[in-house]
Amino acid sequence: MADRLDPERVEQPVPAEPGDDDAGPATQRADVLAESGPPMRPMSTQAIFRPQFDDDAESAAAQSTDIQPQERMPSSTRVLPPVRRLAGGLVEIPRVADIDPLEALMPNPVVPESKRFCWNCGRPVGRSGPDGAAPSEGWCQHCGSPYSFLPQLSPGDVIAGQYEIKGCIAHGGLGWVYLAFDRNVNDRPVVLKGLVHSGDAEAQAIAMAERQFLAEVVHPSIVQIFNFVEHTDRHGNPVGYIVMEYVGGKSLKRGRGVNLPVAEAIAYVLEILPALGYLHSLGLVYNDLKPENIMLTEEQLKLIDLGAVSRINSFGYLYGTPGYQAPEIVRTGPTVATDIYTVGRTLAALTMTLRTRNGRYVDGLPEDDPLLAKYDSFARLLRRAIDPDPRRRFASTEEMSGQLMGVLREVVAADTGVPRPGLSTIFSRTRSTFGVDLLVAHTDVYLDGQVHAEKLTAREIVTALPVPLVDPADVAAPLLQATVLSEPVQTLDSLRAVRHGSLDSEGIDLSESVELPLMEVRALLDLGDVGKATRKLDDLAERVGWQWRLVWYRAVAELLSGDYDSAIKHFTEVLDTFPGELAPKLALAATAELAGGADAEKFYRIVWNTDDGVISAAFGLARALSAAGERESAVRTLDEVPASSRHFTTAQLTSAVTLLSGRSTSEITEEHIRDAARRVEALPPTEPRVLQIRALVLGSAMDWRQDHEASTNHILGFPFTDHGLRLGVEASLRGLARIAPTQAHRYTLVDMANQVRPTSTF
DSSP: OOOOOOGGGOOOOOOBOOOTTOOOOOOEEEGGGOSSSOOOOBSOOEEEEEOOOOTTOOOOOOOOOBOOOOOOOOOOOOOOOSEEEETTTTEEEEOOOOOOGGGGSOSSOOOOGGGOBOTTTOOBOSOOOTTSOOOSEEEOTTTOOEEEOSOSSOTTOEETTTEEEEEEEEEETTEEEEEEEETTTTTEEEEEEESSOTTOHHHHHHHHHHGGGGGGOOOTTBOOEEEEEEEEOTTSOEEEEEEEEOOOSEESOOOTTOOOOHHHHHHHHHHHHHHHHHHHHTTEEOOOOOGGGEEEOSSOEEEOOOTTOEETTOOEEEEEOTTTSOTTHHHHOSOHHHHHHHHHHHHHHHHSOOOEETTEEOSSOOTTOHHHHHSHHHHHHHHHHTOSSGGGSOSSHHHHHHHHHHHHHHHHHHHHSOOOOOOOSSBOOOSSOOSSSTTGGGGGHHHHSOOOOOOOOHHHHHHHSOOBOOOTTSTTHHHHHHHOOSSHHHHHHHHHHHHTTSSOOTTOOGGGOSHHHHHHHHHHHHHTOHHHHHHHHHHHHHHHOOOHHHHHHHHHHHHHTTOHHHHHHHHHHHHHHOTTOSHHHHHHHHHHHHHTOTHHHHHHHHHHHHOTTOHHHHHHHHHHHHHTTOHHHHHHHHHTSOTTSTTHHHHHHHHHHHHHTTOOTTTOOHHHHHHHHHHHHTSOTTSTTHHHHHHHHHHHHHHHHTTOOOOOOOBTTBOSSHHHHHHHHHHHHHHHHHTOSSHHHHHHHHHHHHHHSOOOOO
16 A cells, blocks of 8 residues: 555646546546656546544445435427526526437447556556556556456346446546436446455455445435445455446546536536535535536536545545646545535636646646636636635635625626626625716816816715624624614614613623724714724724635725825725625726826726616726726727616716816817717706707817818707807807806807807898
8 A cells, every 4th residue: 555645745646638548537546646757647536544633533334225215207299499507597507408318328448558547546557568468457567456457247246136237437536327217116226336445355344334425315416326335346345336326418527628608517517506515515525516516417417426425524545636626635534624625626627727747636726728818707606715724715605605606697798798797695686876976067167167076985985885784693693784874974873772781782792893983984984083983993804814804895995095015905805705796896996097107097997887777887998998098989988878777878978078178189080079069969858958059069069170171961950060159159158158157257258159150230
């Protein structure tokens, strides 16, 4: 036997990408991978040995247990649509027809030489010698363990008097996988797979005992376990087999260089995550998630291999696939975090071509892959899922599912051009808007004669940003729901009453609450009291350590105090933790705009493309595009504001200003002028700012007409001639004079109207 591993020095080799002739990645033991200078091994499930640290662990006797055989229900003819929708209807995939079991049989079950390795020490065996012969069975020349790559069961063999073998359908690290028919249940097709490698008799007995818990696993997205049986091989050794449901369809495994669209891959993983969460609720870890173990059937997705499932923090032989398996598993044993790691690696393998070294995937991501730049949130999600520090990964499959759904909405919106808004479970909606009338307000000079140089402010942003929802697990959560009021002063009064017992706290120890002081911080920030809010955050951080809500409010405080670099750093920290959330992206966009950073456009675009209810993002994106000289793109963005929005009129007025304001006549075309005029003409005359924008459009047209020829078609009711445009500007100025707020400005507007009026001809 190979030396057992020192958990502190384990190195995991990464599997070579299987070729077309591969029998497929197989399950392998992990301790054989830890030797220095790892041999070339297939990307397959392998066992890793974790020593027992609990001396009180009990062992169970192995026995065959039949698990409620189910008779095959008579089938009925039905017509199914050619496509299926996953992830709440966001993703459409072709429907996969189930494969007849006998069609899945391998006509010539042979393991390629390149995939032959010793089950015990991991070194190459069964390779061609000088005489050209490649023995399919024998003894490892390195450790002396017997090996055989020949099927141990033959067609016609009957196992446990019940299961008639039909042939091989796959090969993995634990040997061949067989198709059989269950004679006791209407010849139901089943799959038999070895529990551990047949050469280790001691491990066989242990595995038969330990795998009995799989009988408890019943989930629609997990292959059903029917039985555990033993069969004596030709050498007289007992070999344990797990008898599983046959699942038709196809696995998610793809050939090298063939990747799935990101949206499709996310949708598949979202279908599987509840199954992993179910296992975790039973105290079990799947251990071996990879594309080969996810089967896409006519009706659903299923995990098809439970051979590597083990109890959380278990010891002994732990199975998993190098390149997918979490690096710390020898030290910690199987945990929820190690399963989360495999989910991240599976998503990466489905969507990108991962690099390989020494026959396995290299840890980490190919950072130069354009996919990571195209889908920023997806890249952040992958990095968190496969973080080398298990404490920084997603805490549960439920948390990861929530963030994956948010990322999926972004991806689908970017791919289709159709917004896909959704509700967050940890952030509120935006509380108001910011920066909506910044540009159009500059034209108020026509109205009151005052120069308006409105700029975006941190206070305006903070007042509008979403806020973290109250953690329902906090001891004070029930009380806080009733104390959060629209006015921050009232909120502080209510919180003060809670602290002093004026409100019934039902015996709750409020000193343990995190949300109560955070609610005070939020109210203080809304009032602009950054100093007091920061001191409360410091005290709270000293008591509870790192929490993302504290990081969020610290970023808000830094934004208000003008420390934009620190605010960006902390908002980014929240985004890295929750990459599917729009709130930190909106905060980053606004902060970058104040700081003059280049990321404002990127984050505004992501938010607006995904949720067209966040109107602030549309105006922010338009400002960023205008600043970059892309005025037509800015106008197209403003045109996307829904007509049902109360800011639709402002968007149309802003687009007219964007087309004309701040441009020389050489930069303006007749189409720009007419486009702006059409937008103004479509608005109701009762709109307060329509008159001043009419004056802007007609005045711009009059200036432009002095150096350019144009058609004489009317614009805003006036001929596109010098005479007609002067009449139009005069009428607009006199209209503004009638509603001028001061007598002085009224006289100014009348004087301007007199100056611009066309010369009388009589």
